[in-house]
Amino acid sequence: MTTVGPRTGAIYADASAPVDERVSDLLARMTREEKLAQLGSTWAFAVLEGGRFSAERARTVLRHGLGHVTRVAGATSLKAVQVARAANAIQRFLVTETRLGIPAIVHEEVCSGVMAREATIFPQAIGVASTWAPSLNHQLADAVREQMRAMGSHQGLSPVLDVVRDPRWGRTEETYGEDPYLVARMGVAFVQGLQGADLTDGVIATAKHFVGYGASEGALNWAPAHLPPRLLREVYLHPFEAAVREGGLQSVMAGYHELDGIPCHANGELLGEILRGQWGFTGSVVSDYFAVDDLHSYHHLAQDKQQAAVLGLAAGVDVELPATDAYADALARALDAGEVGEARLDEAVSRVLRHKFELGLFEAPYVDEGAVEVTVNAERHRDVALAIARRSLVLLKNDGVLPLVAGAGTVALIGPNADDARHLLGDYSFAAHIEALTEARERRGLLGQMMTIPDDLEIDESTDGVPTVRDELAARLGDRLRYVPGCDVVDPSTEGFAEAVAVAAEADVAVLVLGDRSGLTPRATTGESRDRSSLDLPGVQEELVRAVVDTGTPVVAVLVAGRPVGSDFLHDRCAAVLMAWLPGETGARAIAEVLLGEVNPSGRLPISYPRTVGQLPVFYGHKVSGGRSHWHGDYVDSPVAPRYCFGHGLGFAPFTIDGAVVERAEVDAGDSVGVEVTVTNSGRRAGEEVVQLYVRDPQATVTRPVLELKGFARVSAAAGQRVAVRFELPTGQLGFYDRQLNYTVEPGQIEVYVGFSSDNRVLAGSFVIKAGADRSTTSKAFSGAAEVRDLSGGAV
Template sequence: MTTVRRESGAAYTDPAVPVSERVADLLGRMTREEKLAQLGSVWAFSLIEGGRFSAERARPVLRHGLGHVTRVAGATNLKAADVARVANEIQRFLVTETRLGIPAIVHEEVCSGVMAREGTIFPQAIGVASTWEPELNRRLADAVRAQMRAMGGHQGLSPVLDVVRDPRWGRTEETYGEDPHLVARMGVAFVRGLQGDSLTEGVIATAKHFVGYGASEGGLNWAPAHLPPRLLREVYLHPFEAAVREAGLQSVMAGYHELDGIPCHGNDELLGDVLRGEWGFEGTVVSDYFAVDDLHSYHRFAGDKRQAAVRALTAGVDVELPATDAYGDALAQALDEGEVGEAQLDRAVSRVLRHKFELGLFENPYVDETAVAVTVNAAPHREVALEIARRSLVLLKNDGMLPLRPGTGTVALIGPNADDARHLLGDYSFAAHVESLMQARERKGLLGQTMTIPDDLEIEESTDGVRTVRDELAARLGDRLRYARGCDVAGTSRDGFDEAVAAAAAADVAVLVLGDRSGLTLGATTGESRDRSSLDLPGVQEDLVRAVVATGTPVVAVLVAGRPVGGDFLHENCAAVLLAWLPGQTGARAIAEVLLGEVNPSGKLPISYPRTVGQIPVYYGHKVSGGRSHWHGDYVDSPVSPRYRFGHGLGYAPFVVERATLDRAEVMAGESVAVEVTVANTGDRAGEEVVQLYIRDPQASVTRPVLELKGFARVSAGAGERTTIRFDLPTDRLGFYDRNMHYTVEDGHIEVYVGFSSDGHTHAGTFTIMSPAYLGRAQKGVRSL
């Protein structure tokens, strides 16, 4: 029998009552079992039988309620309309079959769009960062918000705000790169787009992985990060702080790793003192998947599951994902034994309930199942994906071969990524995670963790609607295109080399589409837990490049990859190199358009491109003493400079900086300096450029980087045209953490540079920051993010 369980007249059921009072009223009515249920979660597939919600499976799991449902879209094989239906059925069960009728939050992965069978697959985050256009990221997140809400989702596990300077790390592709300012701007834009103007219509953004996860030892996933306090504050915490203070971020996911001996899920200094105390964060902290128990089973930081639960809850982890484990019986036992107090339990439950009220779930727990078809992967969302893909492509090198001229004869298309739609997608695309579920069912686990996937769960791979580079070039070149795969992404077989060489030798130009296969399984070469000790192309792809170049036919290399890849031979001997990252469902079209000159490439590197792994870490914002200018300078066997510098990216329309000026030479602390820049398109076609603003503090009480990015703007101009832009540079953005770890803006000189990369810049001028009394005093505690 179905009956509404909510108590009539209860304050928590009245939308006119302030949220804080509704939370307090509901909390006061809850039993301990019901409170604990709000801190837990359940895999959506465990509630489904035969493609439909199963009340029989749900009853023992949901009898006291539930905090989160994990991936109704991303952990099943359901189409969008069925996702909405199942989400509604889960909510209906919770509303009508539990005592207090508390709906659940449905969370999904949204690293490159909603990880759903029919969701729009956007370029991977590293590609979005290559656009250097935060507004595009906001539009991406706005599309994700619409699709999630249509399917019944409420919380997205993004943005990834990890600053990464070691591309061996497999999750490099999920990040916005190496610079804290660029990462912060991209992150703030994403949070604003996803959360919207109000959570009633928005989706909670979950910034991850708090904090320093991308600075792992040896570039290895889950490894410790060795970050001194000042570096941690100025670089790795900065994007999270900006998301909290500027965008009102509502959720944070703690990292798997440890900092100075303390795992992040048990780090009360980070989660309490910094995140909540200093920044005023009021949202929820969620665990990374399985990470509460990892305090015991992986880190040996806790003696058992119960102690792991105590340490996580005490530190400030509010919700355990992806399924209730340590926050179930183990936490209940700890409460019984007085190892953790009821007040700490109530604190976490209150945060979860507040989000449910703010999301409007008590008034509107269901979605319109008939509206899904016109929202999920709608045409405007595909257009956003295409616009991002076009602007994400980075032309690393061009000896004049690109764009391919209309008169170009036969084109040989070669390589493992030339005709494979799956290889265009990132590690948190739906296709990649279907593979993870299949592997988990075969091995009875995921990422080394225990989990049970029902045998009746239908799982099948799908790349419907994703065209390949071969598809797009064939549509444009017709019978002038010749295709040969050559080899696989990984593996040792050279059986396809002869066909590839023959195709290249008979062609006027050879286009090699090479790179990675992204995912979490053993067959992937990039992605979560797919770290590499080499930046050469996987498998025998480097040998394929040598074989094709040896034909004497000019070669254009297209790298579809999740990190900087390719050895010396490729970058030195190919006539052009185009970096496509993992460009998503419209990526092949963008690649074809750029190759043929229909679109002018305008992407810029958000991460320095090493020559070899022996240089790592290599990044533009190093210190003066960073070894780049010592006695002999270079390594014995290699330059110290990267292959391509941060901010680098060529186009078909050359731009120059004609003029760059400051509006003043002296400025009081707390004020701003205006930087005006005029750039000109000196080419014979329209184009776009990204103007980058850097500063250098030449002498300070704490050593500073040789350059720091402080602003950027994408500009467009027709052939022969010029345009002028203005940057406002607040002095409180120019501070640092002093010897006492106080954020400080010191008196002194600041040098300003503008240009199109971190090494191709013009000195715009120098200004002096002065304290109000002109006495050299520092202004403390004021910061612009």
């Protein structure tokens, strides 16, 4: 029965009233139960029955309203139009059948596109970072925004801004790599693309996992992170700060882990003093799934669920996801007992309500179900996915075997990832993640203990319509291609080796498509909670490589993986190695195009590629004393240098640096300096290169990294073309946290390097930040401009 009395003439129902006044008016009308409901959430399937909205179930779950609905698309197998229909039904119930008619925020996972049955599956984030093209990430997020809004969704749980320097960690694939500057540039672009110019047409971005989650002990998921305060601020907090200050980020998700004995969901210093106090963040903080109760059940910091609710709310966690648990009766008891104040409750509720007004949900709670199919996975979105996939592939090694010459000889296609579309997808793609729901419904593992999946939930794990590498190569090579799988990703059987060896021995070249299977279940080898103690290929794949290489046929290894992988033997003995990451639904096409030379590879590593796990952590921005320059240098049994350095990547058209110059010898704090470099495509075909700008501060009062990335530009050039790149480097980018942990720009010399990787660079020159100025007023800068032009003066 519709109850509209409290809304008649209410300020909150007046679209022309200022948002602050609407929030205050609505909050004053709410009961305790209605306020608590706004801090909670429910799985979409809790109000569905047989894939359709159930008013009977909703009357129990939604009677006081609701803050968030969890994954109408990602936690069901509904098609896009059905997702929109279900979202509309949920909103209609909330608007017409609850006292105050407050719509809900529908959130979805968007790690590699919207986690939805029919949505575009983009390359996983580590591949997007390999493009070194934030503009492409902006386009990706803009496509995600369009698709989410069409289906009735309003908040996306991305970007992942974790800096990761130990690729044993399973979630490496979800990140933008090891460097805080690159992570920040990618993250800001994603936030701005997803949120759009105005939230009335945008989607709230949720940066995660705040903070240091990717620096876990032993690279184990949910493990403590040991980060001293300066490192925490300069490396791990930096991308989040950029997202807040530059990108206008509206939501943050706290991490599962602990820092120095304090779990992030109970860390008021992080969520209050730093995030809100120092950075001025005004959005909402949401919990990671089940993480408020984890303060009791996992960390054992809280004595019970009630104390967990107190700790979480007091620290600054506004919304509990994925379903209301500790923020229900336990929080109500804590409020009654005075263990947490009503003012903190009102503060959290106000933030949720503000988002709902800014999203325009009170005026437009429903979506046009007839317009969904033309938006979700539209051709223009697949074009963006393909553009990213092409530029995400990193050619690590090539002795001249690539590109494969058209029409010359036969190609043996071998490997467990050659003909399986599912293996091209990241852990938060729909097909991968729906497996976790299957496992939970069958009560296998931790996830099954934490959530209940109804028996009537339809689950569809298909990857129909996603071509495989075999599909794409067969379309180009015809009967020149011979395929055998050889082995499985993890199964120990070598039964297929004999056929693989026979096919390889008869071919002119063998292409081995190897690597991982991403996901959250025990069948997966990479992804959330799929951490590894080895970086060799899983299963018997390394043995397969040896067997095929021993035939004497030149071998091209294509690694479809979520982290740097492969043994010394693979990288030393294969003629070429192509890192494909988890390239999404258009990835097979991009791989085929690069192998056959239709596309010139231009991806560059966003993370150093270790030789062995014994080197870890290995990253380019280490300190002078970081073990790379002691009196013997290397390990007893291995070099200390990574196999491939940060920023590395080859192409079919080599580029050279013709000249580099720093335009000023001295600069005041708060000013900027120009750096110009000229590069030439010295090859015989068009290509793309990433020009990278690094600095070093050799005179600081605390030790600094040997190199720090401060700028980059992707350039395109025809054969023989010369291109100029000019970087504007603000001194506000060159500061650091001093001994009192204040951000400061010190006087002294700064060395500037430009190049094509952290190891392949030249000294452009140096400049001096002059002494005597009041450096305390120098604002922190997050980036400078980069201009690309040809030498005739035109923009490129």
